[in-house]
Amino acid sequence: MLLENKVVIVTGGGQGLGRAFALRMAAEGAKIVIAEINAEKAEAVAEELTGLGHKSLALPTDVSDQDSANAMAKATVDAFGQVDVLVNNAAIYYGLEMKPFEEISLQEWQRLMAVNVDGLFLCARAVVPFMRQQGSGRIINMTSGSFHLPVPGISHYITSKGAVIGFTRALACELGEEGITVNAIAPGFTMSEASKVLAGPELAEAIASRQAIKRSEQPEDLVGAMVFLASDDSAFLTGQTLTVDGGTSYH
Numbered sequence: 001m002l003l004e005n006k007v008v009i010v011t012g013g014g015q016g017l018g019r020a021f022a023l024r025m026a027a028e029g030a031k032i033v034i035a036e037i038n039a040e041k042a043e044a045v046a047e048e049l050t051g052l053g054h055k056s057l058a059l060p061t062d063v064s065d066q067d068s069a070n071a072m073a074k075a076t077v078d079a080f081g082q083v084d085v086l087v088n089n090a091a092i093y094y095g096l097e098m099k100p101f102e103e104i105s106l107q108e109w110q111r112l113m114a115v116n117v118d119g120l121f122l123c124a125r126a127v128v129p130f131m132r133q134q135g136s137g138r139i140i141n142m143t144s145g146s147f148h149l150p151v152p153g154i155s156h157y158i159t160s161k162g163a164v165i166g167f168t169r170a171l172a173c174e175l176g177e178e179g180i181t182v183n184a185i186a187p188g189f190t191m192s193e194a195s196k197v198l199a200g201p202e203l204a205e206a207i208a209s210r211q212a213i214k215r216s217e218q219p220e221d222l223v224g225a226m227v228f229l230a231s232d233d234s235a236f237l238t239g240q241t242l243t244v245d246g247g248t249s250y251h
């Protein structure tokens with residue numbers, strides 16, 4: 001197993017891609033902390049993992065709140081003794097309304113940045129002191145293929161995902177000497193509940209037809225890349241964004 005006894009925090013692990021990452025990483029031997037703003041969903045995924053015989057903990061967390069992020073890191077170490085991997089997956093994506101940029105209010109823009117950008121910063125800052133003590137760690141940030149191939153109507157989201165790539169590179173060069181790697185995954189349009197709400201089946205089919213692999217991307221298509229970036233196999237790889245989109249963008 002590639003993640004035997006690793007302690008992994010998955011932010012926003014209560015549904016969608018986060019849940020898929022949690023299930024697969026647990027199957028690879030990891031102990032999983034579901035750090036999620038929706039306490040009921042966090043509990044449900046943690047129970048699902050426990051039912052499958054894995055070690056898991058639900059931690060209701062708001063990644064955009066400094067105290068909450070710090071409490072998440074401390075509670076993880078209190079429960080499992082260490083923190084090896086942070087998956088910065090939480091974001092405002094579900095329920096995103098597509099609209100021209102002038103119709104996005106400043107409040108809406110700032111709330112999205114607070115979760116999608118500040119959240120990464122706060123969670124990384126909360127876990128790094130523990131990783132530094134251990135002399136090892138993995139931080140994996142979720143960006144989006146929409147940064148490379150933008151679409152109209154979600155300018156705040158696309159901007160936030162560009163910041164994720166910038167933060168990934170900046171942090172990688174600060175933490176490399178301490179055995180901590182920082183990478184990002186850029187999925188294509190993936191059929192999570194959130195994507196199904198955002199766009200209908202016609203758009204999903206149109207997107208799939210532009211891929212080299214002509215079927216809709218599923219959350220499970222991303223878990224192999226996540227396990228690799230979390231494992232010891234990726235020890236010399238940092239600052240990178242791995243695009244997993246069925247061959248839509250080549251760059």
Ligand SMILES: NC(=O)c1ccc[n+]([C@@H]2O[C@H](COP(=O)([O-])OP(=O)(O)OC[C@H]3O[C@@H](n4cnc5c(N)ncnc54)[C@H](O)[C@@H]3O)[C@@H](O)[C@H]2O)c1
Nearest residue numbers: 012016017037062063090091093094142144189190192194
């Ligand atoms: N699904 C896609 O097509 C796609 C494509 C590219 C990138 N992504 C990225 O992958 C990640 C997961 O996507 P998804 O489709 O599962 O989205 P999602 O919206 O279903 O999941 C996000 C999770 O984050 C949680 N969350 C929101 N705000 C939070 C906060 N302040 N603190 C803690 N948790 C919070 C939500 O409750 C939810 O469980 C996101 O970062 C998203 O931007 C998704």
